Amino acid sequence: MGVRVRKDVSGRAAQPGPREVVAAALRRERTRAALSLSELAARAGIAKSTLSQLESGGGNPSIETLWALCVALDIPFSRLLDPPRPSVHVIRAGEGQVVSAAVSHYQVALLAAGLPSSRRDIFRVTAEPGQPHRSQPHMAGVVEHVMLAEGRAMAGLAAEPVELRPGDYVQYPGDLPHVFEALAPGTWAILVNEYT
Known part of the structure:
Protein backbone atom coordinates (compact mmCIF):
# COMPACT_ATOMS: atom_id res chain seq x y z
CA MET A 1 0.00 0.00 0.00
CA LEU A 81 -8.72 4.65 6.55
CA ASP A 82 -9.42 6.66 9.67
CA PRO A 83 -9.11 4.81 13.00
CA PRO A 84 -10.13 6.51 16.28
CA ARG A 85 -7.52 9.04 17.40
CA PRO A 86 -6.75 11.43 20.24
CA SER A 87 -8.23 14.94 20.26
CA VAL A 88 -4.92 16.51 19.11
CA HIS A 89 -3.83 15.02 15.80
CA VAL A 90 -0.59 15.95 14.02
CA ILE A 91 0.62 14.53 10.72
CA ARG A 92 4.06 15.78 9.70
CA ALA A 93 4.96 16.38 6.04
CA GLY A 94 5.77 13.06 4.42
CA GLU A 95 3.88 11.03 7.05
CA GLY A 96 0.40 9.57 7.08
CA GLN A 97 -1.28 6.55 5.55
CA VAL A 98 -0.51 6.79 1.85
CA VAL A 99 -2.54 4.94 -0.79
CA SER A 100 -1.26 4.78 -4.37
CA ALA A 101 -3.12 4.63 -7.67
CA ALA A 102 -2.91 1.46 -9.73
CA VAL A 103 -1.67 3.08 -12.96
CA SER A 104 -0.51 6.69 -12.46
CA HIS A 105 2.11 8.26 -10.18
CA TYR A 106 -0.65 9.56 -7.89
CA GLN A 107 -0.97 9.12 -4.12
CA VAL A 108 -3.32 10.35 -1.43
CA ALA A 109 -2.79 10.59 2.31
CA LEU A 110 -5.86 11.12 4.47
CA LEU A 111 -5.17 14.13 6.70
CA ALA A 112 -8.54 14.53 8.40
CA ALA A 113 -11.82 12.69 8.20
CA GLY A 114 -15.00 14.68 8.45
CA LEU A 115 -17.04 14.42 11.60
CA PRO A 116 -20.46 12.83 11.12
CA SER A 117 -22.01 16.32 11.08
CA SER A 118 -19.53 17.84 8.60
CA ARG A 119 -19.23 15.12 5.93
CA ARG A 120 -15.87 16.14 4.48
CA ASP A 121 -12.46 14.52 4.18
CA ILE A 122 -9.10 16.26 3.62
CA PHE A 123 -6.27 14.62 1.68
CA ARG A 124 -2.73 15.50 0.61
CA VAL A 125 -2.23 14.50 -3.04
CA THR A 126 1.22 13.90 -4.53
CA ALA A 127 1.65 13.26 -8.24
CA GLU A 128 4.36 13.07 -10.88
CA PRO A 129 4.16 13.73 -14.63
CA GLY A 130 3.25 10.77 -16.80
CA GLN A 131 -0.02 8.89 -16.68
CA PRO A 132 -2.95 11.11 -15.55
CA HIS A 133 -5.02 9.86 -12.62
CA ARG A 134 -8.56 9.35 -13.92
CA SER A 135 -11.26 8.91 -11.27
CA GLN A 136 -14.61 7.26 -11.81
CA PRO A 137 -17.63 9.07 -10.32
CA HIS A 138 -17.90 8.92 -6.53
CA MET A 139 -21.18 8.81 -4.60
CA ALA A 140 -23.96 11.15 -5.72
CA GLY A 141 -23.55 14.70 -4.46
CA VAL A 142 -19.78 14.59 -3.78
CA VAL A 143 -18.01 17.88 -4.50
CA GLU A 144 -14.20 17.98 -4.79
CA HIS A 145 -12.07 21.01 -3.93
CA VAL A 146 -8.40 21.11 -5.03
CA MET A 147 -5.84 23.73 -4.05
CA LEU A 148 -2.46 23.31 -5.70
CA ALA A 149 0.48 23.85 -3.34
CA GLU A 150 3.45 23.11 -5.60
CA GLY A 151 4.13 22.23 -9.24
CA ARG A 152 1.56 22.44 -12.05
CA ALA A 153 -1.43 20.24 -12.81
CA MET A 154 -4.51 19.78 -14.92
CA ALA A 155 -7.46 19.02 -12.64
CA GLY A 156 -11.23 18.92 -12.72
CA LEU A 157 -13.87 17.25 -14.82
CA ALA A 158 -12.40 14.77 -17.29
CA ALA A 159 -14.13 16.56 -20.16
CA GLU A 160 -12.82 20.01 -19.21
CA PRO A 161 -9.85 20.03 -16.79
CA VAL A 162 -8.20 23.34 -15.94
CA GLU A 163 -4.52 24.13 -15.48
CA LEU A 164 -3.53 24.94 -11.90
CA ARG A 165 -0.43 26.70 -10.61
CA PRO A 166 0.62 27.08 -6.95
CA GLY A 167 -2.13 28.80 -4.98
CA ASP A 168 -4.84 28.09 -7.60
CA TYR A 169 -8.10 26.45 -6.53
CA VAL A 170 -10.75 24.50 -8.43
CA GLN A 171 -14.09 23.00 -7.36
CA TYR A 172 -16.00 20.43 -9.40
CA PRO A 173 -18.61 17.66 -9.04
CA GLY A 174 -16.91 14.49 -7.80
CA ASP A 175 -19.87 12.40 -8.93
CA LEU A 176 -18.76 12.86 -12.55
CA PRO A 177 -15.58 11.43 -14.14
CA HIS A 178 -12.62 13.62 -13.16
CA VAL A 179 -8.86 13.81 -13.60
CA PHE A 180 -5.67 15.01 -11.91
CA GLU A 181 -2.55 15.19 -14.09
CA ALA A 182 0.79 16.48 -12.80
CA LEU A 183 2.59 18.68 -15.32
CA ALA A 184 5.74 19.24 -13.24
CA PRO A 185 7.82 17.02 -10.93
CA GLY A 186 7.04 17.30 -7.21
CA THR A 187 3.43 18.38 -7.74
CA TRP A 188 1.26 18.27 -4.64
CA ALA A 189 -2.12 19.61 -3.62
CA ILE A 190 -4.73 19.59 -0.90
CA LEU A 191 -7.94 17.78 -1.87
CA VAL A 192 -11.17 18.14 0.09
CA ASN A 193 -14.06 15.78 -0.63
CA GLU A 194 -17.38 17.22 0.54
CA TYR A 195 -20.27 14.78 0.94
CA THR A 196 -23.94 15.74 0.97
Missing part, protein backbone atom coordinates in the same frame (compact mmCIF):
# COMPACT_ATOMS: atom_id res chain seq x y z
CA GLY A 2 3.02 2.30 -0.04
CA VAL A 3 2.27 3.07 3.58
CA ARG A 4 4.12 5.39 5.91
CA VAL A 5 3.59 5.18 9.65
CA ARG A 6 1.38 7.86 11.19
CA LYS A 7 2.59 9.15 14.56
CA ASP A 8 0.75 10.81 17.40
CA VAL A 9 1.73 14.03 19.19
CA SER A 10 4.22 12.22 21.45
CA GLY A 11 6.02 10.74 18.43
CA ARG A 12 4.85 7.16 19.11
CA ALA A 13 3.67 5.05 16.20
CA ALA A 14 -0.13 4.99 16.05
CA GLN A 15 -1.80 1.59 16.26
CA PRO A 16 -3.15 -0.39 14.42
CA GLY A 17 -1.42 -0.53 11.01
CA PRO A 18 -3.12 0.66 7.83
CA ARG A 19 -3.91 -2.79 6.45
CA GLU A 20 -5.55 -3.77 9.73
CA VAL A 21 -7.55 -0.52 9.78
CA VAL A 22 -8.81 -1.10 6.21
CA ALA A 23 -9.58 -4.77 6.96
CA ALA A 24 -11.59 -3.96 10.10
CA ALA A 25 -13.42 -1.10 8.36
CA LEU A 26 -14.37 -3.28 5.38
CA ARG A 27 -15.72 -6.02 7.63
CA ARG A 28 -17.62 -3.46 9.75
CA GLU A 29 -19.13 -1.60 6.77
CA ARG A 30 -20.03 -4.77 4.84
CA THR A 31 -21.79 -6.12 7.94
CA ARG A 32 -23.56 -2.77 8.46
CA ALA A 33 -24.79 -2.92 4.84
CA ALA A 34 -25.86 -6.57 5.30
CA LEU A 35 -23.91 -7.67 2.21
CA SER A 36 -22.11 -10.95 1.60
CA LEU A 37 -18.54 -11.00 0.28
CA SER A 38 -19.93 -11.99 -3.14
CA GLU A 39 -22.54 -9.21 -3.18
CA LEU A 40 -20.08 -6.46 -2.23
CA ALA A 41 -17.42 -7.71 -4.64
CA ALA A 42 -19.97 -7.74 -7.49
CA ARG A 43 -21.22 -4.22 -6.64
CA ALA A 44 -17.65 -2.91 -6.53
CA GLY A 45 -16.58 -4.75 -9.68
CA ILE A 46 -13.71 -6.59 -7.97
CA ALA A 47 -12.96 -10.27 -7.46
CA LYS A 48 -14.42 -11.94 -4.36
CA SER A 49 -10.92 -13.30 -3.59
CA THR A 50 -9.53 -9.73 -3.62
CA LEU A 51 -12.18 -8.56 -1.16
CA SER A 52 -11.59 -11.58 1.07
CA GLN A 53 -7.86 -10.87 1.06
CA LEU A 54 -8.44 -7.19 1.95
CA GLU A 55 -10.81 -8.11 4.80
CA SER A 56 -8.17 -10.46 6.22
CA GLY A 57 -5.55 -7.68 6.26
CA GLY A 58 -3.66 -8.81 3.17
CA GLY A 59 -3.41 -7.42 -0.30
CA ASN A 60 -2.23 -4.08 -1.59
CA PRO A 61 -5.38 -2.08 -2.43
CA SER A 62 -5.14 0.79 -4.90
CA ILE A 63 -7.06 4.05 -4.65
CA GLU A 64 -9.34 2.78 -7.41
CA THR A 65 -10.18 -0.43 -5.52
CA LEU A 66 -10.91 1.40 -2.27
CA TRP A 67 -13.07 4.02 -4.04
CA ALA A 68 -15.03 1.27 -5.82
CA LEU A 69 -15.71 -0.32 -2.43
CA CYS A 70 -16.75 3.04 -0.93
CA VAL A 71 -19.17 3.70 -3.79
CA ALA A 72 -20.61 0.18 -3.45
CA LEU A 73 -21.02 0.69 0.32
CA ASP A 74 -22.16 4.35 -0.07
CA ILE A 75 -19.58 5.59 2.46
CA PRO A 76 -16.93 8.34 2.46
CA PHE A 77 -13.40 7.23 1.53
CA SER A 78 -12.13 8.19 4.98
CA ARG A 79 -14.32 5.59 6.68
CA LEU A 80 -11.90 2.90 5.41
Whole structure:
Protein backbone atom coordinates (compact mmCIF):
# COMPACT_ATOMS: atom_id res chain seq x y z
CA MET A 1 0.00 0.00 0.00
CA GLY A 2 3.02 2.30 -0.04
CA VAL A 3 2.27 3.07 3.58
CA ARG A 4 4.12 5.39 5.91
CA VAL A 5 3.59 5.18 9.65
CA ARG A 6 1.38 7.86 11.19
CA LYS A 7 2.59 9.15 14.56
CA ASP A 8 0.75 10.81 17.40
CA VAL A 9 1.73 14.03 19.19
CA SER A 10 4.22 12.22 21.45
CA GLY A 11 6.02 10.74 18.43
CA ARG A 12 4.85 7.16 19.11
CA ALA A 13 3.67 5.05 16.20
CA ALA A 14 -0.13 4.99 16.05
CA GLN A 15 -1.80 1.59 16.26
CA PRO A 16 -3.15 -0.39 14.42
CA GLY A 17 -1.42 -0.53 11.01
CA PRO A 18 -3.12 0.66 7.83
CA ARG A 19 -3.91 -2.79 6.45
CA GLU A 20 -5.55 -3.77 9.73
CA VAL A 21 -7.55 -0.52 9.78
CA VAL A 22 -8.81 -1.10 6.21
CA ALA A 23 -9.58 -4.77 6.96
CA ALA A 24 -11.59 -3.96 10.10
CA ALA A 25 -13.42 -1.10 8.36
CA LEU A 26 -14.37 -3.28 5.38
CA ARG A 27 -15.72 -6.02 7.63
CA ARG A 28 -17.62 -3.46 9.75
CA GLU A 29 -19.13 -1.60 6.77
CA ARG A 30 -20.03 -4.77 4.84
CA THR A 31 -21.79 -6.12 7.94
CA ARG A 32 -23.56 -2.77 8.46
CA ALA A 33 -24.79 -2.92 4.84
CA ALA A 34 -25.86 -6.57 5.30
CA LEU A 35 -23.91 -7.67 2.21
CA SER A 36 -22.11 -10.95 1.60
CA LEU A 37 -18.54 -11.00 0.28
CA SER A 38 -19.93 -11.99 -3.14
CA GLU A 39 -22.54 -9.21 -3.18
CA LEU A 40 -20.08 -6.46 -2.23
CA ALA A 41 -17.42 -7.71 -4.64
CA ALA A 42 -19.97 -7.74 -7.49
CA ARG A 43 -21.22 -4.22 -6.64
CA ALA A 44 -17.65 -2.91 -6.53
CA GLY A 45 -16.58 -4.75 -9.68
CA ILE A 46 -13.71 -6.59 -7.97
CA ALA A 47 -12.96 -10.27 -7.46
CA LYS A 48 -14.42 -11.94 -4.36
CA SER A 49 -10.92 -13.30 -3.59
CA THR A 50 -9.53 -9.73 -3.62
CA LEU A 51 -12.18 -8.56 -1.16
CA SER A 52 -11.59 -11.58 1.07
CA GLN A 53 -7.86 -10.87 1.06
CA LEU A 54 -8.44 -7.19 1.95
CA GLU A 55 -10.81 -8.11 4.80
CA SER A 56 -8.17 -10.46 6.22
CA GLY A 57 -5.55 -7.68 6.26
CA GLY A 58 -3.66 -8.81 3.17
CA GLY A 59 -3.41 -7.42 -0.30
CA ASN A 60 -2.23 -4.08 -1.59
CA PRO A 61 -5.38 -2.08 -2.43
CA SER A 62 -5.14 0.79 -4.90
CA ILE A 63 -7.06 4.05 -4.65
CA GLU A 64 -9.34 2.78 -7.41
CA THR A 65 -10.18 -0.43 -5.52
CA LEU A 66 -10.91 1.40 -2.27
CA TRP A 67 -13.07 4.02 -4.04
CA ALA A 68 -15.03 1.27 -5.82
CA LEU A 69 -15.71 -0.32 -2.43
CA CYS A 70 -16.75 3.04 -0.93
CA VAL A 71 -19.17 3.70 -3.79
CA ALA A 72 -20.61 0.18 -3.45
CA LEU A 73 -21.02 0.69 0.32
CA ASP A 74 -22.16 4.35 -0.07
CA ILE A 75 -19.58 5.59 2.46
CA PRO A 76 -16.93 8.34 2.46
CA PHE A 77 -13.40 7.23 1.53
CA SER A 78 -12.13 8.19 4.98
CA ARG A 79 -14.32 5.59 6.68
CA LEU A 80 -11.90 2.90 5.41
CA LEU A 81 -8.72 4.65 6.55
CA ASP A 82 -9.42 6.66 9.67
CA PRO A 83 -9.11 4.81 13.00
CA PRO A 84 -10.13 6.51 16.28
CA ARG A 85 -7.52 9.04 17.40
CA PRO A 86 -6.75 11.43 20.24
CA SER A 87 -8.23 14.94 20.26
CA VAL A 88 -4.92 16.51 19.11
CA HIS A 89 -3.83 15.02 15.80
CA VAL A 90 -0.59 15.95 14.02
CA ILE A 91 0.62 14.53 10.72
CA ARG A 92 4.06 15.78 9.70
CA ALA A 93 4.96 16.38 6.04
CA GLY A 94 5.77 13.06 4.42
CA GLU A 95 3.88 11.03 7.05
CA GLY A 96 0.40 9.57 7.08
CA GLN A 97 -1.28 6.55 5.55
CA VAL A 98 -0.51 6.79 1.85
CA VAL A 99 -2.54 4.94 -0.79
CA SER A 100 -1.26 4.78 -4.37
CA ALA A 101 -3.12 4.63 -7.67
CA ALA A 102 -2.91 1.46 -9.73
CA VAL A 103 -1.67 3.08 -12.96
CA SER A 104 -0.51 6.69 -12.46
CA HIS A 105 2.11 8.26 -10.18
CA TYR A 106 -0.65 9.56 -7.89
CA GLN A 107 -0.97 9.12 -4.12
CA VAL A 108 -3.32 10.35 -1.43
CA ALA A 109 -2.79 10.59 2.31
CA LEU A 110 -5.86 11.12 4.47
CA LEU A 111 -5.17 14.13 6.70
CA ALA A 112 -8.54 14.53 8.40
CA ALA A 113 -11.82 12.69 8.20
CA GLY A 114 -15.00 14.68 8.45
CA LEU A 115 -17.04 14.42 11.60
CA PRO A 116 -20.46 12.83 11.12
CA SER A 117 -22.01 16.32 11.08
CA SER A 118 -19.53 17.84 8.60
CA ARG A 119 -19.23 15.12 5.93
CA ARG A 120 -15.87 16.14 4.48
CA ASP A 121 -12.46 14.52 4.18
CA ILE A 122 -9.10 16.26 3.62
CA PHE A 123 -6.27 14.62 1.68
CA ARG A 124 -2.73 15.50 0.61
CA VAL A 125 -2.23 14.50 -3.04
CA THR A 126 1.22 13.90 -4.53
CA ALA A 127 1.65 13.26 -8.24
CA GLU A 128 4.36 13.07 -10.88
CA PRO A 129 4.16 13.73 -14.63
CA GLY A 130 3.25 10.77 -16.80
CA GLN A 131 -0.02 8.89 -16.68
CA PRO A 132 -2.95 11.11 -15.55
CA HIS A 133 -5.02 9.86 -12.62
CA ARG A 134 -8.56 9.35 -13.92
CA SER A 135 -11.26 8.91 -11.27
CA GLN A 136 -14.61 7.26 -11.81
CA PRO A 137 -17.63 9.07 -10.32
CA HIS A 138 -17.90 8.92 -6.53
CA MET A 139 -21.18 8.81 -4.60
CA ALA A 140 -23.96 11.15 -5.72
CA GLY A 141 -23.55 14.70 -4.46
CA VAL A 142 -19.78 14.59 -3.78
CA VAL A 143 -18.01 17.88 -4.50
CA GLU A 144 -14.20 17.98 -4.79
CA HIS A 145 -12.07 21.01 -3.93
CA VAL A 146 -8.40 21.11 -5.03
CA MET A 147 -5.84 23.73 -4.05
CA LEU A 148 -2.46 23.31 -5.70
CA ALA A 149 0.48 23.85 -3.34
CA GLU A 150 3.45 23.11 -5.60
CA GLY A 151 4.13 22.23 -9.24
CA ARG A 152 1.56 22.44 -12.05
CA ALA A 153 -1.43 20.24 -12.81
CA MET A 154 -4.51 19.78 -14.92
CA ALA A 155 -7.46 19.02 -12.64
CA GLY A 156 -11.23 18.92 -12.72
CA LEU A 157 -13.87 17.25 -14.82
CA ALA A 158 -12.40 14.77 -17.29
CA ALA A 159 -14.13 16.56 -20.16
CA GLU A 160 -12.82 20.01 -19.21
CA PRO A 161 -9.85 20.03 -16.79
CA VAL A 162 -8.20 23.34 -15.94
CA GLU A 163 -4.52 24.13 -15.48
CA LEU A 164 -3.53 24.94 -11.90
CA ARG A 165 -0.43 26.70 -10.61
CA PRO A 166 0.62 27.08 -6.95
CA GLY A 167 -2.13 28.80 -4.98
CA ASP A 168 -4.84 28.09 -7.60
CA TYR A 169 -8.10 26.45 -6.53
CA VAL A 170 -10.75 24.50 -8.43
CA GLN A 171 -14.09 23.00 -7.36
CA TYR A 172 -16.00 20.43 -9.40
CA PRO A 173 -18.61 17.66 -9.04
CA GLY A 174 -16.91 14.49 -7.80
CA ASP A 175 -19.87 12.40 -8.93
CA LEU A 176 -18.76 12.86 -12.55
CA PRO A 177 -15.58 11.43 -14.14
CA HIS A 178 -12.62 13.62 -13.16
CA VAL A 179 -8.86 13.81 -13.60
CA PHE A 180 -5.67 15.01 -11.91
CA GLU A 181 -2.55 15.19 -14.09
CA ALA A 182 0.79 16.48 -12.80
CA LEU A 183 2.59 18.68 -15.32
CA ALA A 184 5.74 19.24 -13.24
CA PRO A 185 7.82 17.02 -10.93
CA GLY A 186 7.04 17.30 -7.21
CA THR A 187 3.43 18.38 -7.74
CA TRP A 188 1.26 18.27 -4.64
CA ALA A 189 -2.12 19.61 -3.62
CA ILE A 190 -4.73 19.59 -0.90
CA LEU A 191 -7.94 17.78 -1.87
CA VAL A 192 -11.17 18.14 0.09
CA ASN A 193 -14.06 15.78 -0.63
CA GLU A 194 -17.38 17.22 0.54
CA TYR A 195 -20.27 14.78 0.94
CA THR A 196 -23.94 15.74 0.97
